[in-house]
Amino acid sequence: MDDLWYSEYHTKDVRFSIRVTQQLYAAQSDYQRIAVYDSPEFGRFLTLDGVMMLTERDEFIYHEMMVHVPMAVNPGIRRVLVIGAGDGGVARELGKYPGIEQVDIVEIDEEVVKTCRRFLPGTACGFDDARMHLHFEDGLKFIRHTDSVYDLILVDSTDPSGPGEVLFTKEFYGNCHKALTAQGIMVNQHESPFYQEDAKAMQDAHRRIAGVFPVSEVYQAHIPTYPSGHWLFGFASKGLHPVSDQQPAQWNRLGLATRYYNTALHRGAFYLPTYVKEALAQSE
Amino acid sequence: MMDQTRAPLYEALERMKSDRLVPFDVPGHKRGRGNPALTAFLGEQCLAVDVNSMKPLDNLCHPSGVIREAEQLAAEAFGAAHAFFMVGGTTSAVQAMLLSTLKSGDEIILPRNVHQSVINALVLCGAVPVYVNPETDRRLGIALGMAMPEVRRTLAAHPAAKAILVNNPTYYGICSNLAEIVQLAHAHGLRVLADEAHGTHFYFGAGLPVSAMAAGADMAAVSMHKSGGSLTQSSLLLCGPAVNEHYVRQVINLTQTTSGSYLLMSSLDISRRNLALQGVQIFEKVKNFAAYARSEINAIGDYYAYGSELVNGDSIYDFDTTKLSVNTLGIGLAGIEVYDLLRDEYNIQIEFGDLGNILAYISVGDKTKNVERLISALAELRRLYKKDNSDMFESEYISPEVVLSPQTAFYAPKRSLPLEESIGEVCTEFVMCYPPGIPVLAPGERITRDIVDYINYAREKGCLLTGPECMDASRLNVLEKGEADG
Numbered sequence: 216m217d218d219l220w221y222s223e224y225h226t227k228d229v230r231f232s233i234r235v236t237q238q239l240y241a242a243q244s245d246y247q248r249i250a251v252y253d254s255p256e257f258g259r260f261l262t263l264d265g266v267m268m269l270t271e272r273d274e275f276i277y278h279e280m281m282v283h284v285p286m287a288v289n290p291g292i293r294r295v296l297v298i299g300a301g302d303g304g305v306a307r308e309l310g311k312y313p314g315i316e317q318v319d320i321v322e323i324d325e326e327v328v329k330t331c332r333r334f335l336p337g338t339a340c341g342f343d344d345a346r347m348h349l350h351f352e353d354g355l356k357f358i359r360h361t362d363s364v365y366d367l368i369l370v371d372s373t374d375p376s377g378p379g380e381v382l383f384t385k386e387f388y389g390n391c392h393k394a395l396t397a398q399g400i401m402v403n404q405h406e407s408p409f410y411q412e413d414a415k416a417m418q419d420a421h422r423r424i425a426g427v428f429p430v431s432e433v434y435q436a437h438i439p440t441y442p443s444g445h446w447l448f449g450f451a452s453k454g455l456h457p458v459s460d461q462q463p464a465q466w467n468r469l470g471l472a473t474r475y476y477n478t479a480l481h482r483g484a485f486y487l488p489t490y491v492k493e494a495l496a497q498s499e
Numbered sequence: 500m501m502d503q504t505r506a507p508l509y510e511a512l513e514r515m516k517s518d519r520l521v522p523f524d525v526p527g528h529k530r531g532r533g534n535p536a537l538t539a540f541l542g543e544q545c546l547a548v549d550v551n552s553m554k555p556l557d558n559l560c561h562p563s564g565v566i567r568e569a570e571q572l573a574a575e576a577f578g579a580a581h582a583f584f585m586v587g588g589t590t591s592a593v594q595a596m597l598l599s600t601l602k603s604g605d606e607i608i609l610p611r612n613v614h615q616s617v618i619n620a621l622v623l624c625g626a627v628p629v630y631v632n633p634e635t636d637r638r639l640g641i642a643l644g645m646a647m648p649e650v651r652r653t654l655a656a657h658p659a660a661k662a663i664l665v666n667n668p669t670y671y672g673i674c675s676n677l678a679e680i681v682q683l684a685h686a687h688g689l690r691v692l693a694d695e696a697h698g699t700h701f702y703f704g705a706g707l708p709v710s711a712m713a714a715g716a717d718m719a720a721v722s723m724h725k726s727g728g729s730l731t732q733s734s735l736l737l738c739g740p741a742v743n744e745h746y747v748r749q750v751i752n753l754t755q756t757t758s759g760s761y762l763l764m765s766s767l768d769i770s771r772r773n774l775a776l777q778g779v780q781i782f783e784k785v786k787n788f789a790a791y792a793r794s795e796i797n798a799i800g801d802y803y804a805y806g807s808e809l810v811n812g813d814s815i816y817d818f819d820t821t822k823l824s825v826n827t828l829g830i831g832l833a834g835i836e837v838y839d840l841l842r843d844e845y846n847i848q849i850e851f852g853d854l855g856n857i858l859a860y861i862s863v864g865d866k867t868k869n870v871e872r873l874i875s876a877l878a879e880l881r882r883l884y885k886k887d888n889s890d891m892f893e894s895e896y897i898s899p900e901v902v903l904s905p906q907t908a909f910y911a912p913k914r915s916l917p918l919e920e921s922i923g924e925v926c927t928e929f930v931m932c933y934p935p936g937i938p939v940l941a942p943g944e945r946i947t948r949d950i951v952d953y954i955n956y957a958r959e960k961g962c963l964l965t966g967p968e969c970m971d972a973s974r975l976n977v978l979e980k981g982e983a984d985g
Contacts, residue, residue, distance in 0.1 A: 356795075384876075389882070390879065
C-alpha cells in the first residue's frame with residue numbers, strides 16, 4: 216500500500232494524521248473546498264477546507280449527542296430547525312422520533328449535500344425521510360425571517376474560522392431565541408476546551424449564548440477525530456434545564472437504538488472537568 | 500489612449516527592489532532593518548518600499564518621471580486634464596482647491612453641510628463663505644443637496660462671488676444637479692469646485708450619478724482611499740482644462756510634505772489601475788450588496804434604508820445607490836446609539852451614526868455573510884431595544900448668521916465662556932459633531948439658543964464634539980466685546 220496520509224493541523228504545533236487508501240473526491244464549491252477520502256481505520260471521511268467533518272467510524276457519537284440530549288429533555292418536540300448538517304447525520308437521528316412533524320435543514324452549500332449523498336450514504340440517508348425539508352441558504356438569513364415556530368434548533372456548524380463564522384455570533388443566537396417557542400431549546404457545536412484557539416472560540420460562544428438565553432449549559436463527548444478528542448456541545452433554552460428536566464423514563468420507552476447515548480450518560484455529560492468549568496465561568 | 504494596465508510608480512518601486520540598491524539616504528530604518536518590531540508588525544514587503552524620493556522614483560513636489568506618468572494615467576482614467584497625487588488626505592486636496600481659487604475677501608458659495616476641511620481652508624485663505632440654504636428632509640433629519648432656485652438666488656445676490664463648491668455626493672449619498680450648476684456658474688464666471696470625498700466610484704461604475712469632471716467642474720477632491728481602495732490618507736486632486744496646473748502645484752507645495760510617502764503614492768497608482776480595468780464590475784457588486792441590504796433592512800420594519808426613491812429632481816437630484824444609509828428613529832434610538840450598540844454588542848464597526856441615521860460603508864471588500872450579520876444585528880437591536888420615539892430630536896436646518904469671515908474671527912481677540920452663557924456672542928472656533936464632521940458652528944458665526952440645544956443633545960446621545968479649545972465643548976471661545984459686529 217502507498218504511504219498516503221491525510222494530515223490536519225490541530226494547532227500549528229500539533230498534527231493529526233490518518234492513513235488513506237485514496238482520495239475519492241475533491242472540488243471547490245462557492246464556499247469551501249470539499250474532499251472525501253477512504254481510510255483503513257476510519258472508513259470514508261469528509262473534510263471541508265482541510266478540516267475533518269466526520270468519519271464513518273465515529274460520526275455516531277457527534278450526531279447522537281447533538282440530537283438525543285435535547286430530545287430526552289423535551290420528548291414533545293414537534294418542529295425542528297437544523298442549521299448546517301449537510302452530511303445528513305443529524306437528520307438520520309431526528310428521523311428516529313415518530314413525534315417529530317417537520318425538520319427544516321438549512322445548509323448554505325448544496326455541494327456538501329450532493330457530495331455526501333454520493334459518498335456517505337450512511338449519514339445522507341437521513342435526508343430521505345419525507346419530514347426533512349432542505350433549504351440551501353444562509354442560516355442567519357433564514358432564521359431572521361422566522362418567529363416562535365421551532366421547539367428545537369440544532370446548530371451543526373463548522374468552526375468559526377470558516378463559513379460557519381456567522382453561526383457563532385450574538386446576532387445569530389439572538390435570532391435563534393426569537394425563532395424558538397416558549398419551551399424552545401438550542402443545541403450547538405461548541406468547539407473544544409483543550410487547545411488555546413478552540414478554547415477561545417468555546418468561551419466566546421458561551422459568553423454570547425449566556426447573554427441571550429436564561430439557561431445556558433455545556434456538555435461533552437469523546438470524539439476521536441476532532442482536535443484533542445474532547446468535544447463540547449452547548450445546551451441553551453428559555454427555561455428547560457438539561458439535567459433536572461430530563462425525562463429518562465419517557466425517552467427509554469421509545470426504545471430507540473443508540474450506540475453512544477444513554478440516559479445515564481446524558482447526566483454524566485454535564486459534569487465537566489474543573490478547568491473547563493473555570494474557563495466557562497470566566498467567560499460569563 | 501494611454502495604457503491603463505501600466506502602473507509606472509509601482510513598477511519603478513519593483514525595479515528598485517530587484518536592483519538591491521544600497522541605501523545611504525533616509526528613512527533611517529533602512530528598509531526596515533533598523534526597526535525590527537515595526538518590520539515584524541507591518542511586514543518586510545511594506546518597509547522595503549517605504550523610501551525617499553530619488554531619481555528613478557521621481558519627486559512628488561516636482562514630478563517629471565514616474566510620478567508624472569502615474570498622474571497622467573490617473574488624469575486619463577478620471578477624465579481630467581490633470582491629476583495630482585495627494586498624501587495629506589482629501590483635506591489637503593480640498594485646501595489646494597480653495598487656496599488656488601480664492602484670495603482674502605473673495606466670496607465662495609457653498610452648502611452648509613460641507614466637510615470641516617472646507618471651512619478650515621477659508622481660515623487659511625481669508626475668503627468669505629456665502630451659504631446656500633439647503634433643504635432638510637424632516638423625516639430623515641439630514642441636509643440635502645442645493646436646490647437650483649436657491650443657487651440662482653444666491654448667485655444673483657452675490658455677483659462678485661469667485662467660486663461655488665458642491666458636495667458630490669454628500670456623506671449620505673445625495674447629489675445636487677451638478678451639470679446645471681456648472682453651466683450656470685460658468686455663465687457667471689465662477690469656478691466650480693467639487694468635494695468628491697465620497698464620489699470616487701462615480702468615475703468608474705455604471706448607472707451612478709455624474710462625476711465632477713464629466714459634469715464640467717473645474718476642480719475635484721477625490722478620496723481614492725474611500726471607495727477607490729487605496730491607503731488611508733492618499734487622495735487625488737483633479738483639474739479641468741481651464742485650470743493652470745502649474746499654479747495649483749505651487750499652491751499644493753505651500754503646505755504639502757516634501758517627503759511624500761511611496762506607500763501612499765503607489766497605492767494610488769495600483770488602485771487607479773484596478774479601477775480603470777475592473778471598476779464597472781467592482782461597483783456593480785457594491786450596488787448589488789447595498790440594494791440587497793436596503794431591501795432586507797426595510798423588511799425588518801421601523802428602519803428606513805433609503806435609496807433612489809428620494810430623488811426629487813432638484814435638492815435630491817440623484818442618489819448614490821452604493822451608499823447604505825439607514826434612518827433609525829423608528830426604533831426610538833439615535834443613529835449614534837445604534838452605531839455604539841453595533842460595535843459594543845455585535846462587534847460590527849460601521850462608518851458613522853448621527854442623530855437620526857447610520858451609514859454602513861459597503862465596498863468591494865465585503866462578503867455576503869458579513870452583510871447578513873449587519874442585517875441580523877439590526878433586526879436584533881430592534882427586537883431588544885426598540886422604544887417610544889416621541890422624545891427624539893427633530894433636526895432642523897439652523898441657518899448660520901455669518902458675522903465675520905472665518906479667518907478674521909479665528910485670529911481675533913477672544914475670551915472663553917461657558918456654553919450656556921455664550922448665546923448671542925460670535926464664536927471664534929469650530930464646533931463639529933463627529934461623525935459626520937460637518938460644522939455646527941464655524942468661526943465668525945453667531946451662537947444661538949437652537950445651536951446650544953443641539954450641542955447639548957448631541958453630547959447626551961454620545962456624539963463626539965470636536966473643534967473647540969475646550970475639548971468637551973462645555974465652553975466656547977467668543978469674540979472679545981467691541982471686536983465684532985458693526
